[in-house]
Amino acid sequence: MTHPQPFAHRSAAEIEQQINDAQSAITNAAGTAPRLFRAPGGDWSPAVFASAAKHGLTPIGWDVDPKDWSRPGTQKIISSLLAAKPGDILLCHDGDGNRSTEAGTDRSETVKALEVALPQLKNKGYTFVKL
Numbered sequence: 001m002t003h004p005q006p007f008a009h010r011s012a013a014e015i016e017q018q019i020n021d022a023q024s025a026i027t028n029a030a031g032t033a034p035r036l037f038r039a040p041g042g043d044w045s046p047a048v049f050a051s052a053a054k055h056g057l058t059p060i061g062w063d064v065d066p067k068d069w070s071r072p073g074t075q076k077i078i079s080s081l082l083a084a085k086p087g088d089i090l091l092c093h094d095g096d097g098n099r100s101t102e103a104g105t106d107r108s109e110t111v112k113a114l115e116v117a118l119p120q121l122k123n124k125g126y127t128f129v130k131l
Contacts, residue, residue: 001025008045016051023055036060036131060131063088068110077113082120089131 001021027033037057039048052059066080092110
């Protein structure tokens with residue numbers, strides 16, 4: 001819900017509360033419950049897996065992390081994304097820029113990078129699926 005890190009080092013109760021609150025908020029907003037769960041920072045533990053399972057969530061990771069959250073520059077993000085191989089999951093972060101947290105910072109570099117990288121990946125024959 002709030003992307004605490006390190007996530008796996010939280011108590012089982014806090015992990016459960018984070019996942020439960022996120023599930024409720026997403027379900028209320030979208031009208032559909034999520035089926036997949038990505039741990040903040042890819043930080044997994046038995047308690048994280050147990051809580052995800054309790055909510056019927058399938059754990060999922062990623063293959064390509066352009067570290068866009070660190071604002072490395074548009075070209076670095078593009079280069080990372082273009083290194084994708086068939087079947088890779090690309091991790092990119094969204095955000096509204098109105099919060100000071102890592103997940104809500106300015107994502108203009110990510111947006112610009114995706115505007116370049118996605119058409120190039122499509123030209124290579126890649127297709128994209130929602131998860």
